[in-house]
Amino acid sequence: MKPSVKLPIENLTEEPYASILCYPHAKPLEVENRISELKKLGVSVVEFTGDGAVANVPVIGKGYVGIVVVVHVGREQLALKMRRLDGGREDFFHEAEMLQKANNVNVGPKFVAVTKNFLFSQFIDGDFLAKWLENHKDKECFRRVLCDILEQCWHLDEASLDHGELSKAPRHLLMDKTGKPFIVDFETASTQRKVANVTSVCQYLFVGNSTIPRLVWETLGEKNRDQIVNTLRNYKKERSRQNFETLLQTCL
Numbered sequence: 044m045k046p047s048v049k050l051p052i053e054n055l056t057e058e059p060y061a062s063i064l065c066y067p068h069a070k071p072l073e074v075e076n077r078i079s080e081l082k083k084l085g086v087s088v089v090e091f092t093g094d095g096a097v098a099n100v101p102v103i104g105k106g107y108v109g110i111v112v113v114v115h116v117g118r119e120q121l122a123l124k125m126r127r128l129d130g131g132r133e134d135f136f137h138e139a140e141m142l143q144k145a146n147n148v149n150v151g152p153k154f155v156a157v158t159k160n161f162l163f164s165q166f167i168d169g170d171f172l173a174k175w176l177e178n179h180k181d182k183e184c185f186r187r188v189l190c191d192i193l194e195q196c197w198h199l200d201e202a203s204l205d206h207g208e209l210s211k212a213p214r215h216l217l218m219d220k221t222g223k224p225f226i227v228d229f230e231t232a233s234t235q236r237k238v239a240n241v242t243s244v245c246q247y248l249f250v251g252n253s254t255i256p257r258l259v260w261e262t263l264g265e266k267n268r269d270q271i272v273n274t275l276r277n278y279k280k281e282r283s284r285q286n287f288e289t290l291l292q293t294c295l
């Protein structure tokens with residue numbers, strides 16, 4: 044990991060930070076506007092830290108829509124998603140609404156605040172699930188975490204909120220330092236689509252060809268994939284608690 048840099052927000056006018064604040068290219072007026080917007084929101088310091096990198100500067104994450112950094116607001120550390128100018132999104136209001144709906148069923152990092160250009164949420168300090176799974180080989184611990192993820196997806200399904208990016212979830216399942224899993228990025232979430240949270244995440248964790256199912260079965264022992272696919276099919280046909288629990292039992 045590259046060394047972290049803590050900057051008072053006034054210093055974001057300097058490069059390469061200005062162009063991270065207004066990715067991909069700083070425009071002087073936009074930089075000024077964004078800095079004053081952040082000041083109004085009480086942000087004092089931006090911390091460039093994390094496994095991601097933009098212009099050789101460490102960040103928490105870089106997606107297609109936003110760049111995520113840590114900010115200090117009073118004595119609190121928060122995750123700040125900054126809207127990319129080339130991400131094809133006008134604002135973060137839809138994402139904020141979806142995140143709050145997820146929070147209502149205790150899913151996702153806690154929503155804190157939103158503006159056109161910025162989304163503030165609880166900072167999940169930890170690792171991607173894949174990395175966590177590689178470093179934890181305790182069966183019970185593994186089961187608890189995977190069960191928690193599936194339960195969260197069940198609650199999203201129940202709330203008719205489809206995350207939309209859980210079948211290829213490597214960057215959207217995070218583990219905090221206490222071993223609690225978090226689903227992040229409700230940017231493409233919708234309450235209009237048919238929900239597929241449980242089925243998508245099961246595909247990703249247990250069925251697909253990524254490294255995750257391999258890691259899971261290495262620790263939990265090989266399971267019958269056809270049986271999993273069947274129970275998934277049943278759940279898809281009838282989204283009942285009973286079918287969900289059969290799925291839990293088959294997978295875990």
Ligand SMILES: Nc1ncnc2c1ncn2[C@@H]1O[C@H](COP(=O)(O)OP(=O)(O)O)[C@@H](O)[C@H]1O
Pocket residue numbers: 103104105106107108109110111122124152164165166167168214215217227228229230
């Ligand atoms: N609240 C958070 N705490 C910690 N890391 C986060 C948080 N939100 C997002 N991230 C990290 O930043 C990355 C990019 O954020 P994301 O919301 O996925 O952006 P995009 O919508 O552009 O894909 C995520 O993949 C995740 O690794």
Ligand SMILES: [Mg+2]
Pocket residue numbers: 106107214215228
């Ligand atoms: Mg993303």
